[in-house]
Amino acid sequence: MTYLVSYRPQTDDSGVLALACQFARSEPDTVHALTVVPRGWETSAGAATDGEFETWAAEEGEASAKAALEILAREPGITAEATWVTGRSVPAAIMEQATKLNARLIVVGSGTDGPEGRITVSSKTDRLLHSSNVPVVLAPRGYDPAPGSKINRVTLAFRDDDATWKLLDEVAEICKRAGAELRLLTVALKHRTMVTSPVRGDEEVVYAKLLDQVKGAQQEALAHLASRGVEATVDVARGSSWAYALGGVTWTDGDVLIVGSSRTHQLANVFLGSGGAKIVRNSPVPVIVVP
Structure with missing residues (x-):
């Protein structure tokens, strides 16, 4: 098995390699840096442009592997x-190599x-998330x-559904x-209400009940973990927006956040629901998206 890293030197982001090394120190395994070079179009045999492109691709690939x-x-x-x-x-090339190398993470x-300091999901990464049956780790820009x-602490985005359990x-x-700490984090958004709304007080009561339900589920999870000899902590991310809620949580060096894929998707691959996608885009730490 291996940690497969999609590496592109032109992005000037060596943090993705450093992140893979953090995982390799926590659970030892090989770090494999992979560069995917565009493949040229089919041309007639012996065409000069075909040979020139192949030469360029080989030079680009070799230089990238050497830099990694x-x-x-x-x-x-x-x-x-x-x-x-x-x-x-x-994405298809990465998945092919992930299967070939029996990758535990991409x-x-x-x-x-x-x-x-934030995660940006490109079109290529988005396609990878939709097709991968291997957990995908996303590093924030400039991760250092x-x-x-x-990896010192793992925070699990806890939804209290069957998939999350x-x-x-x-x-x-x-x-x-x-040897990493475990924390359960539930995001409880408080939607803004117009000041003139006559039901503002009712919504405060509803939100208080939501927090009680969240805390009850978290305590049940803690008891379950304790029965298995695992200690954990809990936290609730509160706020009127995803960015504000996650920004109010304490994060430290060596933290990673785990998000499960959408419970409504029937295929056994990584597919983010709307909530999971918002967590990813607003997380200040690396995120592992799990099928």
Whole structure:
């Protein structure tokens, strides 16, 4: 098995490699940097443009693999390798290599278009999320963990549904093996009401009941984990927007956030529901999206 990293030197974001190394230190495995170079169109045999493109692709691929290995060589205690392939579709090529390498995680970056410290889902990443049957890890733009660091705490976005409860047991086992702390986080949004609304008081009561339900479910989860010998903490992200709610949560170096895929989607792949997608886009720490 391996941690498969989608690496593109032109994005100038080595943080995606550093993030993969954090996982490899927490649960040892090989970090494999993969560059997908565009594949040219079919041309007639012997065409000059065909040969020129193949030469360019090989040069780009070799240079990218070399750059990745140079960066990974600066990471202590990491077993690393780097390769490149050609492909018409970057997500399809990544998935093909993930299957070939028996990848446990696919790690991708946020490119250069989005805000610093936040996750930007590109069109290629979005297609990968819709087709992957392997958990996908998304690194915020400019991610820069401390040298030699590990994953210290795993925060699970806790919904109190069957899918999340199943994921809870899996995450708890991973935390035990990796020696990481476990935290359950539920987002409880408080929708804004017009000042003139006659039902404002009623909505305050409804929100208070929602918080009671959230806390009750979290306490049930804590008791379940304790019965399995796992300690955990809980938190509630409150606010009138996803950004405000997640921004009010305490995050530290070595944190990652886990989000389960949509409970309404019937295929066994990574597919974010609207809530999960908003959590991803507003998270200040790396996010693992799990099928």
